[in-house]
Amino acid sequence: VGTVAVRTGGPQAPISADVVIVGGGPAGSTAALYAARADLQVVVVDRGLDAGALGQTGIVANFPGLPPMPGPEIVRALRQQAERFGARFLTGQALGLQPREGGFSVLTSLGELRARGVIAATGATGRAPAVPGEAELLGRGVSSCATCDGPFFRGRRVAVVGRTEEAAEEALLLAHLAEAVELVVPGDLPVGPHWQALVVHPRVRPHPRHSLKAILGDGAGVRAVRLRGPGGERELPVHGVFLYLQGRRPVTDWLQPVLAPGPDGCLAVGPGYGTAVPGVFAVGDVLCTEVKQAVIAAAQGAEAAIQAERWLRGRSGPRPDWR
Amino acid sequence: MQILEAAERNYVRERLGELPRAVRLTLFTRDGCEACQASEQLARELTEVVPGLSLQLVGEEDRELVQRYGIDKWPALAVEPAEAAGPANGIRFYGFPGGYEFDSLLEAVRRVSRGEPGLGSDLVQYLAGRVEPLRLQVFVTQTCPWCPRMVQLAHRMALASPRVRAEMIDAAEFPRLAALYGVQGVPLTVIDGRVRVVGAVPEGRLLAELLRADRRGG
Numbered sequence: 071v072g073t074v075a076v077r078t079g080g081p082q083a084p085i086s087a088d089v090v091i092v093g094g095g096p097a098g099s100t101a102a103l104y105a106a107r108a109d110l111q112v113v114v115v116d117r118g119l120d121a122g123a124l125g126q127t128g129i130v131a132n133f134p135g136l137p138p139m140p141g142p143e144i145v146r147a148l149r150q151q152a153e154r155f156g157a158r159f160l161t162g163q164a165l166g167l168q169p170r171e172g173g174f175s176v177l178t179s180l181g182e183l184r185a186r187g188v189i190a191a192t193g194a195t196g197r198a199p200a201v202p203g204e205a206e207l208l209g210r211g212v213s214s215c216a217t218c219d220g221p222f223f224r225g226r227r228v229a230v231v232g233r234t235e236e237a238a239e240e241a242l243l244l245a246h247l248a249e250a251v252e253l254v255v256p257g258d259l260p261v262g263p264h265w266q267a268l269v270v271h272p273r274v275r276p277h278p279r280h281s282l283k284a285i286l287g288d289g290a291g292v293r294a295v296r297l298r299g300p301g302g303e304r305e306l307p308v309h310g311v312f313l314y315l316q317g318r319r320p321v322t323d324w325l326q327p328v329l330a331p332g333p334d335g336c337l338a339v340g341p342g343y344g345t346a347v348p349g350v351f352a353v354g355d356v357l358c359t360e361v362k363q364a365v366i367a368a369a370q371g372a373e374a375a376i377q378a379e380r381w382l383r384g385r386s387g388p389r390p391d392w393r
Numbered sequence: 394m395q396i397l398e399a400a401e402r403n404y405v406r407e408r409l410g411e412l413p414r415a416v417r418l419t420l421f422t423r424d425g426c427e428a429c430q431a432s433e434q435l436a437r438e439l440t441e442v443v444p445g446l447s448l449q450l451v452g453e454e455d456r457e458l459v460q461r462y463g464i465d466k467w468p469a470l471a472v473e474p475a476e477a478a479g480p481a482n483g484i485r486f487y488g489f490p491g492g493y494e495f496d497s498l499l500e501a502v503r504r505v506s507r508g509e510p511g512l513g514s515d516l517v518q519y520l521a522g523r524v525e526p527l528r529l530q531v532f533v534t535q536t537c538p539w540c541p542r543m544v545q546l547a548h549r550m551a552l553a554s555p556r557v558r559a560e561m562i563d564a565a566e567f568p569r570l571a572a573l574y575g576v577q578g579v580p581l582t583v584i585d586g587r588v589r590v591v592g593a594v595p596e597g598r599l600l601a602e603l604l605r606a607d608r609r610g611g
Contacts (some may be wrong), residue, residue, distance in 0.1 A: 084404070084408060085406050131564075163538065164541055165538055165539060165541075165542055165593075177541075177542075179538040181404070181496075182408065182496075207575065208576055208578070208592070209576075209578040209581055209589065209591030209592070210575060210578070211577050211578075212578070213577075213578045215537065215538075215578075217536050217537070217539035218534055218536060218538070218539065218540070218578070218579050219534070219537075219577065219578045221534060221536075221565060221581060222564075222576070222577045222578070223577075289575075290575075291575070291577055310577070321403075323595065326595040326596075327513050327595055327596050327597070328480050376595065382555070
């Protein structure tokens with residue numbers, strides 16, 4: 071126990087900023103660019119280049135002013151542009167939002183981020199259990215957090231399903247604990263750094279171009295997964311299934327109960343992208359925008375940042391006081 | 394060996410600010426328990442860093458206090474207002490409150506000091522109308538970033554109602570208990586030993602599960 075870190079990673083003190091932006095896709099990164107250019111201190115927390123919808127898109131040919139290029143490269147370019155004006159990007163996950171005196175605390179996997187304004191740009195890649203057996207076996211062998219639940223499967227067989235860098239990172243962690251990792255990749259094997267280490271790992275068996283059709287088990291836990299691949303369907307015996315799949319649900323759980331989504335699952339905003347909570351703005355796919363396009367999300371991010379800046383200045387008076 | 398490094402001490406000071414009301418940690422330990430020693434060390438260091446935070450150590454032999462606080466596993470930690478005769482609430486930590494759960498410990502100190510459960514009105518109303526005791530066992534691992542959300546919700550309920558026992562339980566420290574409830578993923582909350590709630594759920598969803606547990610009865 072003495073060797074256990076008291077805190078797991080994270081900044082060494084709560085980080086304070088004028089604006090915390092959650093999500094670093096086109097909406098969040100553009101908001102960061104505009105807010106940073108307006109001389110606000112900006113911190114963006116995001117799960118990684120390929121975590122969102124644009125980061126999972128192959129070649130994008132309709133982003134104005136850019137030649138056709140992979141989605142993650144556009145995300146990277148947007149971030150670098152914001153970073154040049156002082157925005158700070160952190161890789162982590164937002165876990166909660168709490169009002170505090172003079173603003174908000176965004177609780178993240180990195181610790182507490184404090185800000186007077188918050189822009190929610192978490193996109194819509196959340197998912198509800200959809201694979202047969204998934205809902206029933208959640209918490210009984212089905213998980214989406216190897217860091218949390220990996221130790222329960224020490225010396226046992228597990229499956230990891232997904233194709234993001236996060237999936238690869240978590241699969242590597244499991245490879246150290248589990249007897250074997252069946253790596254189920256819908257589509258071809260990605261080429262990111264963690265994937266290269268994974269595919270040569272002695273305890274990892276990659277199954278590219280396979281999809282998960284069902285998770286089999288009972289009250290005692292998971293027994294097997296059923297996959298479909300180029301050679302047809304087959305079952306693999308496993309005790310744990312770690313899912314890193316993306317869906318189309320707005321990611322709003324971290325905002326609750328301070329801000330709840332509507333019955334459609336999306337956040338509602340007024341003019342200027344302000345939500346029902348003063349100081350909290352929302353942009354991008356987390357709204358029920360009819361047309362989901364990177365350039366539209368980016369434009370929303372720009373406007374929200376401008377409105378957030380006005381709001382912050384309006385409340386605190388002239389510049390020397392609010393910096 | 395020191396547990397809290399200089400940067401972590403700063404974090405604690407910043408996170409807690411000044412405590413408006415003094416808080417007492419009551420730590421239950423016993424011999425031969427490695428996590429007990431680490432918990433004692435951590436609690437001592439916290440009291441050095443945070444003015445207004447005190448520590449009461451209770452050994453296994455003090456049966457009266459062990460019984461009064463309902464302690465059945467070691468180490469156990471209670472967080473209460475310093476002036477109150479214990480037990481003043483049902484907030485408990487079973488196992489070393491480290492990793493991501495260190496934040497739950499700081500949050501418990503902060504909320505107890507301010508007397509602020511910060512619960513939504515639906516849960517407050519539910520707790521006000523509830524006559525029977527309620528036990529929430531929240532199983533966690535120290536490496537689970539989602540778990541503090543559930544632990545802190547349970548602890549806030551214990552702060553709001555004297556009938557609620559809200560226990561953080563480190564699944565790695567108490568594997569047999571975890572196996573008894575079939576814990577294979579965290580956070581997992583067990584309501585009154587009967588209903589399992591998987592994941593870090595929002596208040597509304599927990600309330601729905603509480604009502605479901607009530608309908609099922611004992």
